[in-house]
Amino acid sequence: MSVERDPIIEASPDDAAPHLDPELQYRLRQQDLLSQLGVLALRRADFEELLHAATRLVAQGLQCRFCKVLEYLPAKNVFLVRAGVGWGPGVIGVATVGADLESPAGFALKTGKPVISNHLENEKRFRTPSLLAENGIRRAINVILQGDGEPFGVLEVDSRDSDEFLEQDLAFLQGAANILGMAIERRSYQSALEASMARQQLLLHEVNHRVKNSLQLVASLLHLQANAATSEEVRTALNEASSRIVAVGLVHERLYKADDVRTIDLGQYLRDLEQSLSAAAGQCDVRINAPPDVLIETDRAIWIAIIANELVANAAKHAYATSKDCVVDIELQRVGDDEVELRIADHGRGLPEGFNPNTSRGLGMRVVLALAKQLQATFNLQGGRSNGTELLLRFPLRVAA
Template sequence: MELTSVYLTEELAGLRQRVADLEASEAECRSIEAELRERAYQQAMIAKLGQRVLAGGDFDPLLDEITVLVTQTLKVDYCQILELHPDRDLLRLRAGSGWPTALIGQATIKADPTTHLGYTLFSSKPIIIEDLRTDPRFNESGQLFQHKLVSGVSVIVDGEQWPFGVLSVHTAHKRKFTQDDIYFLQAVANILGTTADHRRTQLALQEAHDKLEQRVKERTADLQAANEELRNFAYIISHDLRAPLVNIKGFAGELDYSLEMLRASLDHVLPQLDDAHQADLTTAIHQDIPEALDFINSSVSRMNSLINAILKLSRLGRRELLSEAIDMTDLVQDTLNSLAHQIEQTETEVTLAPLPQVVADRTSMEQIMGNLLANALNYLTPTRPGRIEISAQITPKTVTFRISDNGRGIAQDDLPKIFDIFRRAGRQDVPGEGMGLAYVRTLVRRHGGQIYCESELEVGSTFIFTIARNLAEELENDR
C-alpha cells in the first residue's frame, strides 16, 4: 500500500513536470510565432516602402510616409528624419511622426558627436539607447526639442558622396529593441539613402539642364542679334559700295564718249605732230585708253556681282521657309532635266537612286540640288567620261544625301574653305563668284542639317548633307 502511494506520488510529480514543460514549450512556440509574425510584418512593410519608392513622386510626401510607416511598424512614440545641413554642422528635422507640425522643417540641432544623433553620423553601426537619461556615452538630458525621450535607435542615412542625415525612433518609456527592429530600421535607412542619392542626381541633372537651356537661349539670342546685324551690315555695305560704283560707271561712260570724240579729231591732229608723238597718241587712243576703260567696266561689273551675291546670301536668312511634302526623286529628276544639255555635251552618265520623301522648303531643296549638280558637271575632267551618282540614306529623324562625281577633285588643303563666301578651289576656269557652296551650306543649316565634302584630286568628290526629315518639327523644336 505504501509502495503504491509512493509510486503514485512520483507519477503525479512526473506528470506535473511534463505539463510544466509542455506549457513552457507552448509559451516558447507562441513567442517564436509572434516574433515570426512581427518579422514577416516588418518585411512586408519594407516591400511596401520599396514599391512606393519605385512608384516615384515628390520627395517630401515620401519622407512623411516613411516616418508614419516606421512609427506604426515599430510601435514607437516618435520617428524622425534629420537632414544634414550642407555646412555639415546642423541636423534639421526634415520629417517626423509624433512631433508638433510647427517643428517639421524648422527645428535644428547641432551635429555634435557628444549627442546620440550627432554621434550616429560618425558610426557605421546603429546606435541603440536603453535609457538616454543615464547613457554615459552622451551628454544629454533625455530631451529632444523639449520632448522627453527614454529609449531609442538611430541609424545613419548614408549617401554616395556624403550622408543625407539620420533616421531615428524613440519611446517615452523604457523599451528593449529587438535585433529585428534594428534590422528593419537599417533597411528603411538604406532605401531612404538610395532614394535621396537618386533625388540629388535628378536635381543636379535638372539644374545642369536648366543652365544649359538658359545658355543656349542666351547664345541663340546673341546669334540672332549678330545675324540681324550682319544682314543690316550687308545692306549698308551694298548701298555704300553701289553709290561710288554708279559714279565710276558714269565717269567711264563719259571717258568712252570723250575717247570717241578724240578718235574723230585724230586725223586733223596727227599731221601737226612729229612721228614719235603721232605713234604715242595713236597707241593711247586705240589701245591704252580702251584697255583701261575695259578694265574699269569689268571691275565694276565684278564688284556689282559680288554685292548682289552678298545681298542674296543675307536674304537667305530672312526668307521664311515653307514646309511641304516633297518627293526628292521627282525634284532631282526635274533638276537633271534642266541640265540635260550640259549632261549630253559632257557625255555624263547619271545614276539616280530612289530618294525618300521629305517635309522641307521646296525652293531651298531646288537650290541645294541645283548648285551641287551644276558644280559636279562644271568640274568634270574632259579627258574621261563623266559619272555622277545621287543617293540617300534614311534614319528615323534625318535624311543624308550623297552626290558623287569622278571630276577633277579638290585638294585636301582647300576642303575646309570651300563653303566660305568668295572662296574657290583649284583652277579658276569656271565662271562664278565663289558663293554657290556658301548658299548651299546656309540652306542646309536652316533645315537643321550639316554639309561636308570628301574629295581626292583627279579621282572625284562626294558632297554629303544631312537635313531633318520634317522641317516643321525641326522649326517647332527650335522655338
C-alpha cells in the same frame, strides 16, 4: 516583448496569421512595411512626401509613436528635423538637434555606427537632447542615412514606453535607411543632371543669340554694300543675299527666346519674316496667312523661309512692272495631322511660255528646287500670263528617317 506600446496605427488583425508566433508575425509585418517603402521609392514619389511616408511606416514597424529624419547641416554642425511623425507643431522643418557626440544622432554620425539606447535617463555615452526630454522620450534607436558620398543625416525612432529595442529592430531600421539612401542618391544625381541640362540650355540660348547678332551684322554689311553698288544687278544680288541671311538669323532669334530649340512655330516664324521679305523685294506687299502651333524642325523651317524669300524676290523682279506694284500672298495650312501645304502666289504677268522650273538656269529657282527636295515636298508651280504664278508646296511635318 512588452505589450505596452505607444498609441500608433498598427496592422489590422486580418493582416496577421493567427497560427504564427507573435514575434514572427511582428517581423513579417516589418518586412511588409519595407516592401511598401521600396515601392514608394521606386515610384519616384516627391522627395518630401517619401521622407514623411518613411517615418510613418518605420514608426508602424517598430510600434512607436515618434520617428524623424534628421538632415545634417555641416555649416552649423546640427541636425534639422526634416520629416517626422508624432511630433507637435513647430518641430518639423524648424527644430534642430546638436550633431556633436553628446547626442544619440550625433554619436551615430560621428562614429559611423547605429545607436540603441533603451534607457536614456541612465545613458553615459551622450546627453538626452532637449527635444527628446521635452517629449518624455525614454529610448531611442538610430542609423545613418547615407547620401551621395556624404551622410545625409540620421533616421531615428523614439519611444516614451519602457520596452526595449532589439538587434532585429536595428536590422529593420537599417533596411529602411538603405531604401531612403538610394532615393537620396537618386535625388542628388537628378539634381545634378537638371543643373547640367539647365546650364547646357543656357549656353545653347546664348550661342543662338550670338549667332543671330553675327548674322544680323553680316546682313547689314551686305545691305550697305548693296546701297553703294552702281550696278543694279549687283545691288539686287546683294539684297537677296542679305535677305537670306536675315531669314536664318530670325530663326536663331526665336531659338534663344524659346524653351525648345528643336522645333519652331512655322506660322509665327513666317509672320516674323514679313517685313524682311517685303524689304528684300523692294517693298513688295507680302501678305501672310498662317495658323498658330504648326511646329516643325528648326532646320526645315529655315529651308521654307528661304524658299519664300526666293519666290517673293522672283515675283518682284519678273511678275510686275515695278516692285512697288508687287503683291504676294503666302498661306500656310495643315493637311491632316502630318502634312502642311505652303501656297505662295503673286498676281502679276505669270510665267513665260514654256517655262520649266527643272531646267531653269536662275539661281533662285535652283535653290527652291533643292530645298523642296530636302523637305521631301511635292512641288507644283503653275501660272499663265493673265492670272499670276502660284506655287503649291506640300511637305510632311516630320521627315522619315
